[in-house]
Amino acid sequence: MTEAYEWRVDDEVEMRRLGERLGALLRPGDAVLLEGPMGAGKTTFAAAVGKGAGVTQPMTSPTYVLRQEHRGRFRVAHFDLYRLYGDPERPETLDVEGVWALGLDDDLAGGAILLIEWPGPLADEIDAYLRILIRPEGASRRVRAEAWGKRPELILKEWTAS
Ligand SMILES: Nc1ncnc2c1ncn2[C@@H]1O[C@H](COP(=O)(O)OP(=O)(O)OP(=O)(O)O)[C@@H](O)[C@H]1O
Numbered sequence: 001m002t003e004a005y006e007w008r009v010d011d012e013v014e015m016r017r018l019g020e021r022l023g024a025l026l027r028p029g030d031a032v033l034l035e036g037p038m039g040a041g042k043t044t045f046a047a048a049v050g051k052g053a054g055v056t057q058p059m060t061s062p063t064y065v066l067r068q069e070h071r072g073r074f075r076v077a078h079f080d081l082y083r084l085y086g087d088p089e090r091p092e093t094l095d096v097e098g099v100w101a102l103g104l105d106d107d108l109a110g111g112a113i114l115l116i117e118w119p120g121p122l123a124d125e126i127d128a129y130l131r132i133l134i135r136p137e138g139a140s141r142r143v144r145a146e147a148w149g150k151r152p153e154l155i156l157k158e159w160t161a162s
């Protein structure tokens with residue numbers, strides 16, 4: 001990890017604002033990994049990032065389709081890998097091959113902006129990414145962003161300055 005930043009986000013409106021500001025900075029090939037317990041706000045945040053990237057249609061959770069593609073200024077690929085765990089309590093049970101079968105290579109090669117919920121051990125297989133950790137504190141959220149790689153570091157700097 002090269003750079004990290006933490007916010008205290010008081011409500012959902014503020015959460016959406018934070019996500020939209022990030023979305024405005026992303027381009028195809030950028031990967032955002034979203035972690036946090038069920039109901040933390042990963043989908044809420046991802047939808048806001050999509051909006052910031054120019055998606056106008058509503059972005060709902062890709063729970064059952066696993067990968068949902070949207071069109072904004074660029075393509076936005078929104079993943080929810082939850083159902084690909086043998087046991088969601090155990091990260092090592094993620095069906096990593098099943099994840100790659102969703103078309104991650106093309107997205108990472110510049111086909112789309114990637115927003116990935118429940119990434120688990122997938123982080124070990126991606127060169128550069130922003131890792132967002134959301135921790136609920138009542139209606140508030142503690143949001144931590146970690147830059148893993150040069151380009152994510154640049155995005156994080158611009159994001160925190162925006
Ligand atoms: N500050 C906040 N930020 C985000 N969501 C909030 C906040 N306060 C309350 N909420 C509520 O918390 C819920 C978050 O749900 P969301 O589907 O985004 O979580 P998730 O992390 O994607 O869950 P899952 O693991 O099931 O995919 C929503 O109902 C939202 O309205």
Ligand SMILES: [Mg+2]
Nearest residue numbers: 042043061117
């Ligand atoms: Mg979700």
